[in-house]
Amino acid sequence: MQQGRSRLRMLILSGMFAAITAVLAQIEIPLPLVPISGQTLAVGLTATILGSRFGMVAMLCYIALGAVGLPVFAEAKSGVHVLLGPTGGYIFGFIIAAYITGYILERTKFNLTMALVANIVGMVITLAIGATQLKFVLGLSWPEAMAGGVYPFIVVGLIKAFLASWIGIKVRNRLIQANLLENKIQKAAV
Template sequence: MTNEQLRLRRMILAALFAAITGVLAQMIIPLPLVPITGQTLAIGLAATILGSRYGTLSILVYLALGAVGLPVFAEMKSGISPLFGPTGGYLVGFIPTAFLIGWYMEKTSFTVKNAIVANIIGMIVTLAFGTVWLKLSAGFEWTTALKGGFYPFLPVGVIKAVLAASIGIGVRKRLVSANLLLPLENNMKQSA
């Protein structure tokens, strides 16, 4: 497989995960300030499977699709306003989250254990971005922002981190065996 073919396959997978993120964003459990959605599960899956570069690319594509008007954000929202509203910090936080999950996996190994650690770190990054943004945009006190935008999401976040790790590593192994992704050693050589 040539470098161009491999790059095209990775770009197609990144676009596919942008679409998956848009679909999982519509899985919603409503809460008073910020709903629980399937977006963070999709972010973890994308980064666990695709790594830092293409996992992050999938999130950038997802955010761009929503920003230009496709209803891919939670509750079928779109446009710039969700990016700057009270929940915008979570959306913006998806970018460093995807990068850090993928980077951690690339620096260690693509195992379920490492993926769980990486996804829990990613969950905390997303929640931190979202909570700070929620506090600043809504003018909340720190205790209110933490109670509404951080603490309620920890238990569900851990569950989603374990799911993203377990499913992600399984899917990644199948993509590698199907020659759609290269094993870690070859990924590092290709990106050098």
């Protein structure tokens, strides 16, 4: 019975973080090929707080909501055409980034240093998958894809990785203290 409640609580939190991702996606700075948005900050927060499995579940929910037509992607866009378009690789990258970020934290420690390392790895994954799809969909060369889809996001990505780590660890600890999140997700004690 307790395990079922815990799982339900985590699924509810996953849904909440899918919604948070949708909200943060609407905060953006337009650039020529790919805008800078709050989506990647949300991915880092989600993985840092929920861990690998439920962080990935949250991103799958987010993508499913957008795929069926809810305006949850950047610029209030939605639909499968967004996922298959030039910026869709970044969105697909959120799934793997959330899982790997959470996995690194689960195998090490949920502290600021490891969260920053894990979030930087997640940022690199998102940028790599995003730039790859950008290259092929727009028929760009690798240098063009890197110039338009990676380089402009490195500094902002590092800032977002730090914010996701710092806020994520604080929120995670508060949720554990409030008995809204179980500490057993964490494999190594802080």
